[in-house]
Amino acid sequence: MTQMIRLHDIHGGIHPAENKRQSTQTAIQVAPIPNELILPLHQHIGAAAIPCVNVGERVLKGQCIAHADGFVSVPLHAPTSGTIVDIEARPVPHASGLSETCMVLQCDGQDEWQAHPSLLEQKNVSLVEQLKPADILTFLAQSGIAGLGGAGFPTAIKLHTGNYPIDTLILNGAECEPYITADDMLMRERADEVVAGGEILLHVLQCARALIGVEDNKPEAIAALEQAVIDAHLSHKIQVVSIPTKYPSGGEKQLIQILTGKEVPSGGIPAHIGIVCQNVATASAIYRAVVHGEPLIHRITTLTGDACQQPSNWQVLLGTPIDYLLTLAGYQAQQPERVIMGGPMMGFALPHLQLPVIKTSNCILAPKAKELPLNEYATACIRCGQCTQVCPAELLPQQLYWFSKTQELDKVEQHNVFDCIECGACSYVCPSHIPLVQYYRFAKGAIREERAAQEKALRAKERFEQRLARQEQELAEKEAKRKARAEAAATAQKAKQADLAEPASAPASSVDDTLEKLNKQLAASQAAVQKTKEKLAAAQADPEQADKIPALEAALEKVTSKLKSIAMELAAAKKAAAASTTTTGDSDKGDPNSPERLRKKWETAQLRLQTAEQRLAEAMEQQLDTVSALQTGVEKQRERVNDALAAYQASQTETQSDVANSPDNHELEKKILAQQDRVAKAEERLTMARESGLDTVDALAMGLQKQRDKLAQLEQQRVASSTPEGV
Amino acid sequence: MGLLTLSSPHTHNQNSTQHMMQMVILATLPGFVVSTWLFGFGTLINITLAIVVALGCEAAILVVRKRPVGFFLNDYSIVLTAVLLGLALPPLAPWWITVIATFFAVVFGKHLYGGLGNNPFNPAMLGYALVLVSFPVEMTTNWASSIIATDVTASFSDTLSIIFAGASSDAWTGATALDSYKHLITNATAAEIAQQPEFSGFLNAGWAWVNLAYLVGGLWLVWRRIISWHIPLSMLVALSLCSLIIGWDADMYTPLSLHLLSGATMLGAFFIATDPVSASTTTRGKLIYGAGIGVFVYVIRTWGAYPDAVAFAVLLMNLAVPFIDAYTQPRTYGHNKAKRGLYQKQPK
Ligand code: SF4
């Protein structure tokens, strides 16, 4: 029944001393309940759980004490009954050596369960097949199940394969790391649970076949599993496959390759090729949850290494302190002391022993110096290529090392560093004892950091460019408006000149001088145009002068263009004059309420209103459902425009009165001119009203009087300010 | 508190660079013994002299570069370089040839590039090529004739005086088999050449015995997985194919048996071309690299001015290594195709 499928080889791989015998001599023992359990909120990949009981509260075994935070997270349950005595940062077993928030449970030794109906009971059915896959997924998530083999990925999410149809479920019982036997012992003693878990998984995934991959150095486990499959009448669905012993055949990607010949695409997940892979211990936990209602509160951990007098496997409550656990195996501290969580290939050395067992702790390895000699000093890489020969990912470890060392991160990436599974095979064989994996971890970290920084910079740049574009647009529109105003002013001036035939009053500054000059030029140019036009007309009328027409036409064009350029210059000069007026009031600078700023604000508000309205129109046209939201937006913007306008106008009158008191002669001159203008306008309006017999005549007359008074006042001021020297 | 925390993996196969170098040196023993027996003590003296000079130069440079002398001398890499040079040089060459070649190999071939692991060229072959180009006469006239041709080899003291005191070596030297065949075949047939004392009988020729001894040592290295089979095999196959296709006519060209079993063929294939530092590192690259050396050896031996060609062939292929490596990258797991070619910055 075994070996009905064709096996495939993986590239490379190594055969380190297995050292599995020691810890398989005794059956799995149940570890006693310690006084205190330390339960990190973050034992899995994803967001940390959130405590849902308070310090001082008594909790029962199996009670949820921290719930999942979002989708990619798993809850935490009390492994035994007792009191929560602390929720605080404690060191956790992680390669980073950091502390994280842990819930500390003082055990009362009664091990009192809370009611824990199984999913079958809850749904009132007798068979797993009668459960809805979605219900099982939810229940697994609630039961706090995360991958027990490797990184601790939330199981429910891994099983949530979306649109990818799954044709093969792989249960990973390879356990290729030396020393570790937790899965081996589990498969030997609880093969039925593994198979039952597999059956549940098949149902959840709606998948037809499951392969249980076990290395051929575990014949007892293979036999037990085969028997369990037969007992459960699942031979048509579940197949136990013995695979050659070679490290790292238990890596998820490698096991998939061995059993199916398929490769998980780089950057992808197994579901993309129709495969889901679960550890055998996870399968057993799934079974215990669904059929017995037990959340994930304990696991099997191997205690081994020559520093342990009785290497053995234990069923351990999560949160059990490692120093407590090691005493169970007769641990004798060595000098120098070294304890590894996980195996010798991929495990990490613990900084101290006051750390808890977590969901992913499959082995505590306490070696003597003789069995795992400390690495020798690294010497130069001799490019021997042994690392390349053993790399299961078919990378070029030596090139990766080279580029990591010289920090050429883009080349490291080009050499696919992110496909490195950190199995350590390359370091294991390197004759120069170079800690290659450490270099890759470093490089990966550096690249990730760089990427994050780049992303940030990119986003900032985008924002900056958007703002720049916005400002440019605003400026352009303002410019256009200003030009329009200036031109209007220019034509008004011209008209005035023509009407009154009276030169502007003595200019007070060089700016006014230029204006004056330009005005004159403009008039001259206009006259020239007029003249040329007349000549042209004459020429056209007179057949004798017909040959002059082209020349005249050219001349006309020339003078017209000159006129235009003068008009433009004039407009520019006016703008400059206006600018100089506004900037003379230095006190305005930096004042958010300065009229200039307020005007700008008003203009921006107007612009925004325009865009908002445009968007609204577009949305309406396309019948988008954002219409109502956009409508309120437009309303609001309109209000803002009105507010801005009001503020601007208010400031305008203020400045006027302010400036009236200004001792500045130049300013005064300007004011007088403006006032003269106003008076003239008021007179005009009055005349018009009189002519048309409107009843506003009286009011207008009063207004005119007021304006005249103001003008007189200003003139007096001028006299006053110019006299002092003479007095 | 205060446990040892080192990065994974926490175990090692206990192999070391030092061990690998020692194994390679050990594997030259059969070839060395046979050549001493057949050609006299010249090789022994050359090797000893080369090792002394190499260690001296290496130590001096390490002091200048402010590196721990003991630590680096300990890796045996420079001893291996010296041994290979000693084996490759003409047994009766004057002492200064060995000194110059070794000095150049250590200082220019290895350390000026940054020491072990950084040298693009095989240091021993760089030293060898230098003296071959600079002193062609000394390098071609000092090959000892085999005991098979002369019945007796020079005594140890005679050899010492030839090498160190410049005594005449004429009585003991002769052209190498490759060299004399190449010259003889222009006026004689293969059958006639076979009558000559140094070509009498296939295995009677001393060169063949030496090459077979190197082959044995080399195969042992492959078996012990100290070297991989790729480079030696592809080199010998390429050389054989060239010889069979181009030089099938023994009346015009050196025959295959002579190509394979004379000169530095086996020493080159198993001990020189396999120098990991200057060879290609990818599996396919190694095949190409080895084949390239085989082809160049044939071409230079047949049409070049020098009787043997291993040194030049190896150096030429050393030049091509970065290029070969770039174009022979393996396809990584999970990728549809290998990223090959010279590195180009990805457009961001
Ligand atoms: S195994 Fe070590 S020495 Fe050999 S190529 Fe790889 S990194 Fe270099």
Ligand code: SF4
């Ligand atoms: S650690 Fe990475 S580079 Fe080294 S052998 Fe494993 S996958 Fe290859």
